[in-house]
Structures are given as C-alpha cells and as structure tokens.
Amino acid sequence: MNVANAAPLVYRVERSARARSAAEREKILAAPGFGLHFTDHMVAIEWDKAQGWHDAQVRPYGPLALDPAASVLHYGQEIFEGIKAYRHADGSIWTFRPDANGARLQRSARRLAMPELPVAEFTESLRQLIAVDADWVPSAPETSLYFRPFMIGTEAFLGVRAAQKAGYYVIASPAGAYFAKGVAPVSIWLSTDYARAAKGGTGAAKCGGNYAASLLPQQEAQAQGCSQVLFLDPVEGKYLEELGGMNVFLVYKDGTIVTPELSGSILEGVTRSSILQLARDRGHRVEERKVSIDEWKQGVASGDIAEVFACGTAAVITPIGELKGRDFSVGDASAPAGEVTMAIRRELTDIQYGKIPDRHGWLVKLRD
Template identity: 80%
Template sequence: MNAPAAAPLAYQVTPSTDPGNAERRAAVLAGELGFGKHMTDHMVSIAWEAGRGWHDARVHAYGPLALDPAAAVLHYGQEIFEGIKAYRHADGSIWTFRPQANGERLQRSAARLALPKLPVDEFVESLRQLIALDHEWVPSAPETSLYFRPFMIATEAFLGVRAAQAASYHVIASPAGAYFAKGVAPVSIWLSRDYARAAKGGTGAAKCGGNYAASLLPQQEAYAQGCSQVLFLDPVEGKYLEELGGMNVFLVYADGRIVTPELSGSILEGITRSSILQLARDRGLKVEERKVSIDEWRDGAASGAITEAFACGTAAVITPIGEIKGDGFTIGDVNAPAGEVTMAIRKELTDIQYGRLPDRHGWLLRLR
C-alpha cells in the first residue's frame, strides 16, 4: 500500500478566527500543564483514497472529526499513531527530535494495520505546518515541551472485514509538562501475570490503539495497588520482561552493563529506547538486548548485581523505577534515590533535546 511517488503536498492553510485563542493560550501556559490536557488552536488533516493517494492537505482550526457511523476505524480498529515533541531552545528557536525515525515507525505501523504509508518527508512537513501557526504554544519553562500526536484512521464506510480504501491522517498538539504527577522521581510498577500486552505474531511492534486498550485493565489494577504503571511479561512463557503499558524498560548492572529486552515482534521499538542505547555505548557501557526474566531482575536486585532500573518513552523521557510489585513479592524500594546512571543518561538526552549539549548524532531538526 505504498503511495506512488508524487510531488510534495500543497497545504491549504485556514487560520482559526476564534478571538479567544490568545487569552486561552496564555492561561494554559501560565498554569500546570500536565500531559495531554490542553490542545493547541490548529490541526493538520490529509486525506487518502485508493487509486488517488494522499491529497487535500490542510491546516485548520482544531475541532471534532466528522465520521460516518460505519467508518472502518470504529468497527475494526484500523488506527495507528505516533508521539513526538517540539522543544524551545534558549534562543527561542523550536526543534524536534529524530522525526525521520518517527515517520519510519509510522510507516511500519501502517504496513501492519493495512493502512497507507505516509511518506516520511510528508510526516516531517506536517509538523512544520502545524508549528507555523501554533509556535506560540511551545512552552519555555524547564521540562516542558509541545507534544505532537500524529495519527491515522480508516475512514471508509463499510461493514465488510477488509482493509479500508479510504483513510485520513491528522496531527494535533498539546503543551506538556511532566508525564508523572511527581515529576522525575522513582515510581512503583505493578507486574501483571494475568494479562499480556500483545501476542506473538500480533500487533505489539506497531503503535496502534488496540495495544494500549489491552493495557488499560491491568493499568487499573496497577493503580489499585498504588503503582504508576504496569509491566507485562512475554505472551508465550510468561516469565520474560516485555515492556510497560506505554514505555520500554532498562536494567543497569553493577559491572557496567545496561540491558533491555530484545525486540521480539511484540515489543514496540521506541525512539527514546534506541537513543538511550546509543548514549550508553558512547559512555562505554556494555549494551545488551536480550531476554531478561523477572527472576533475573529479582535475584540481581537482591544480590546487588542489578543496581538501577528505569522506563523510557517519548512522553516520560526517562523515569526511574523504584520498585516493582507483584502478588507476594517486591523488588527494590520506591523511597530509594534515582540511580546515578539513570539520571546521567536522562540529563544528557534532555540536554541534547533542549540544545544545551551538542547534537553529535544529528538527531535534532529545526522546525522554526
């Protein structure tokens, strides 16, 4: 379902005429941003049809989508999305981080969900187009950013089970503060043994809504146990670490190793994950991508072989894991301080994103 080579899309830009936009923006940026609570004034929309390809690219006022009740996304879950941020640097310029990697992952997700592939250049351009109108929404306070949510849905109205012949791509954005209410502090994680995030041969490697919907019930259990997130084990043997509900997981060993579960087809290949692996190599740490059992984590923490654990993702960046809880056991201590390696890598990564350190890997792209 690759779109044929074509000239770059021409955008129709229709600025919002709501007179309250400036006042609303000022009030939002002056308050507690949280995560995903407030949307900017505009959004991007691009249509796709089989035989015609991508067309009708628009930037317009943020607002509801009109969908036929028979639209395929509502019945068969043909939907994918991405998460990527814009950062305001000290000189006022606005940059994003590794957008090509996000565009490529969106294409992989599209292939798995039988949706059309948006060209990577058009993915990047859609971010530029939205920033052109909503650049004043990018906050400047420490640890803040503008979070983009690009997504694609199947829009063809039909009730037969087949790949839709019409789809739409959109980008919305939200000013973001800390993902967790306590900010950068060690969190408690609940180990789910009754549920799997994704099955072997399923959609675990794609960033689609169904994977996250499957995590919501065990996430509720995690909250009931006083935990911030849920950790899933592999769907086959039920003993190897996979990922959290929305983040990848890392373990730091006393002998200078940093270990993360290998990509198995049921684990999402995180952009932050791959960036951490590169920064760890740069530091001289031995990087291992392999199977890691929950028993190895428990025994390693008890013996001192494993000294730190953290989770990572675009929204939360890097979050220290203080403890992992399950039925009848606890690993770690939520009151322990965040690990030295964890916080050093987090600082380096965020310093690159905010322009405080040189971008030696060419990860940043200026949007404005």
C-alpha cells in the same frame, strides 16, 4: 499500501476564528499538565486508493466528521505516534528524530494494512502545524509541545478488509511533566494475568488496540498503588516485555545496561534506541537480550542490578524504584534515582533542548 506522491503536498491553511488570546494561552502554558489542552489548529491529510495522499490542510482544531460505518469504528484500523517540539534558548523550535517516528508510523501502517505516509511528509506535517501554532510551544524547563500524529480508516463499509480511504491528522498539546511527582522513582505492578500483545500480533505496531488491552491491568496496578504495569512475554510468561507505554532498562553494578530484545511484540521506541546509542557513547556495555522476571528479582536482591528505569517520548526517562507482584516486592520506591539513569536522562534532554551539541544529527529545526 504505499502510494508515493508525484510531488510534495501543498497545504491549504485556514486560520481559526476562535483561537485563544495570548493571555488565555499563557495561563495554560503556566501549568499545562499532560494531554489536557490542545492548540488552536490541526493538520489533516486525506488518502484514497485512487488518488493517494491529497487535500493537505492546516485547519481549526475541532471534531472529525465520521460516517457511523467508518472502518476505524468497527475493525480498529488506527495507528499513532508521539513526538515533541522543544523551544531552545534562542527561541527557535526543534523536534527530535522525526525520521525515526515517521519510519515507525510506516511500519505500523504496514502491519495494520493502511497507507504509508512518506517520512518527509510526516516531518512536513509537524512543520506546517508549528507555522501557525508556534506560540503554543512552552519555554519553561521540562516543558514541550507534544504532537500526536494519527491515522484512521475512514471508508464507510461493513466487511472485513482493509479500508480504501484513510485520514492522517496531527494534533498538539503543551506538556509539562508526565508524572505528577516529576522525575522520581515509581512503583511498577507485575501483571501475570494479562499480556500486552500476542505472538504474531500487533505488539510491534503503535496502534490503539495495544493500549486498550493495557487499560484493565493498568487499573489493577493503580489499585496496588503503582504508577505503571509491567507485562511479560505472551508465550512463556517469564520474560520482560515492556510497560503499558514504555520500554524498560536494567543497569547492573558493573555498568552494563540491558534491555529486552525486540521480540515482535515489543514496540521499538525512539527513546529506547536513543538511550542505547548514548549508553554506548558513554562506554557502557549494552545488551539487548531476553531478561526473565527472576533475573530482575534476584539481581535486585543480590545487588547485581543497581538501577532500573523506563523510557518513552512522553515521560523521557523515569526511574523505577520498586517492582510489586502478588506475592513479592523488590526495590524501594523511596530510594533516590540512580546516577546512571539520571546522567543519561540529563544528556538526552540537554540534546533535545539544545544545551549541548547534537553529535548524532537527531534534531530537526521546525521554526527559527
């Protein structure tokens, strides 16, 4: 359902009459949390089968008007992305690898039978929002502006087929640390009763249904005192897949870094691919392959596995200190974060914040 536009979209801009004052905004930016506050404006672009992408606008942040029969409400045609804007020391605002996020949004759209937004328009939508909401990008360490681009089926009908109308939107939220304790090792709960995605399902797409399926096991994890849940493969139930919203890496004592290979039910994370590149740059042997839960347990017990961490746009890199199951526990959540984990995290965030050269050309400027 890829409908190319003959020319770049032209945005109509409507400024909010209820924009927060500078004082109100600065109070929020002083302690933004994560996903709690939203900027004054949003992007909206319409699509239909006849016209393709049209009616691009930046408008005041506010509720969406949806018909009760909109396909998103009945058949779950919804996809989204997560990407950040970073303020550099000179005040300029940049984002990180928007081409990769835009391409992933296209892959998700293809899997959910939705229209594919051109990657250039994806990046432009971020730039347009920053043009009016630049003051919402915080400058304190470990802070950023988190973009949530998303697309929904908006056609009003009841019938199982792909919607012929859709809406693409971008909202943004100032973000502090993802975990309340900051960058510290966390405990992870192994889910053996639930799978995140099925073979041939939507696991490789970034769609809401995958996250809805993870919420019950996430509650189970929290009841066990854990921050996140780890899922195993949906076929054999013994190979690592990913966490509820993050990819997982194991660091061996010989410096080898291993992550589960993309299986069709694992989301191809942008942070994941960036870490793989940085690890190779640093001279690590990198392997993308099947990793069994027994390999993790035995590797920690023997000392062959020295560090484990998870990664994603929101949390960047989070050390994993302990893995807990129904009848076992390995690792120590009170141990300090591993040296390799933190070295890669520092390099990645230093690139994002413009503190060291971006030798891979990952940064894209949104505003001077």
